[in-house]
Amino acid sequence: MPELPEVETIRNNLRSSSLVGKTILGVDLLWARTLAEPSPQEFTSRILGQAFEEIGRRGKFLVFHLAGRVPPGDFLLIHLRMSGDLLLEPAGDPLPPHHRLVLYLEGGLRLAFNDARKFGRVWLVSDPQSVLKDLGPEPLEPGFTPQVLYNLLQAHRRQLKPLLLDQAFLAGLGNIYADEALHLAHLHPLSLSHCLTYPQAERLWWSIRYVLQEGIRRNGASIDWVYRGGDFQNFFRVYQRTGQPCPECGAPVVRLVVGQRGTHYCPVCQILES
């Protein structure tokens, strides 16, 4: 479910919660495969006694910097994949369905990783780069300029939609924001990356950043049965609006499958370049 704006929303909520400063007193791993590394035994022995310090984000990863009992604390990395969520709740509440990992904290709280589809993963590492090293640029950072995007597009000959979903190309976009950015940029999802002109790349750059910032401003999108409090879903231009009118020209939005992902676009506004 979560893409960059949803992950950023969760991060902001946790940062203004009482999580920061809390020491981890207990671990309950309810679905073993949730833990990517290290082993459950090492995870538990290493994380107990460490305290939550910085809460960051890289692409769709949440990056928790822990303060260790011994100075260089570890990093707890969490990827929510399709259905993951993080909940700070009273330690004594009955366990709801789908909790996969629960960290018990001082002060009667617990941080729970809830994930119906079990795709989410958790890492405890001393060097976050060991997990994050293959990610592409961070789209909202100053280093991501129109020229950088243009050069990256020129370096590949790939369809735009799958390319934007490739986290090694650009970190943080998912199915919603890729479709929304392509519509805003008037680019067809199947257009080939190396065929874009500089002005087209510049417009795509602007569109990517616009939809991500708008998503963050709206606290992300809340779809289906997983509600997170965001309302960006009320402002979708094409995503999951098959058959409904394009907000710009009124033509019915079309759905096709690209790289096994539902893809939504306006056949009038978004012209194929190839």
Added chain:
DNA sequence: CACGAGACCTGTTCGC
């Protein structure tokens, strides 16, 4: 290198 299919999972919605 680029792309498609299958796998990993559960829950909801759609269509007959």
Added chain:
DNA sequence: TGCGAACAGGTCTCGT
């Protein structure tokens, strides 16, 4: 009403 198919915000691996 019931039941299977299709679909869902992600990513990995394999084969062509």
